[in-house]
Amino acid sequence: MTIAEVSEKFGLSQDTIRYYERIGLIPRVNRNKSGIRDFTExxxxxxxxxKCMRSAGLPIEVLIEYVALFQQGDETIEARKExxxxxxxxxIKRMEDMKKTLERLDYKIARYEQAVVEKEKTLRRSVD
Structure with a gap:
């Protein structure tokens, strides 16, 4: 699979994929006879x-450490698990914080909706 195909499949730019390879987040990708990356499954x-771990907020440094441990083999299973x-x-902590933020936003939106209704009532009364 070419880098363009991988880019489209995962919704990542080609530059991001190259960067991930360069910093060791993904193992070195084999290249074909023409020197073009040939991605395997x-x-x-x-x-x-x-991509999944990054979207969950894991820092690149942590992922680099994880990949390095993985490449060292089974003796690092416990370290990877930890x-x-x-x-x-x-x-989980970030999700709890986000839930609190969402609740606060919902509260504020409800207050504004209530204010709009009250304003409309006041306007109707003044017209009548």
Whole structure:
């Protein structure tokens, strides 16, 4: 699969994919005889994983550490698990914070909706 196809498939720019490869977030992608990147299904699984983790807010540095641990083999399973648990806990905290923000926004919107209704009532009374 070419970088253009991968870019379209995952909704990432080609520059982002190249950057992820350059900093080690995805393993070095094999190239064909012409020197063009030839992405495998395994490469695509890494891109999908990284995209998912980034959209959940995981920092690039954490993902670089995770990939480096993965590449070291099975002796790092516990370290990888701990890293993911820590990131999960941080994500839960962010989600709780976002829920509080959403509730506050809902409250404020409801107040404005109420104010609009009251204003309309006042205008109708003044016209009558």
């Amino acid at each position: 395994e490469d695509c699984r890494w891109i999908e994983f990284i 890293l993911l648990i820590e990131q999960r806990e941080q994500l």
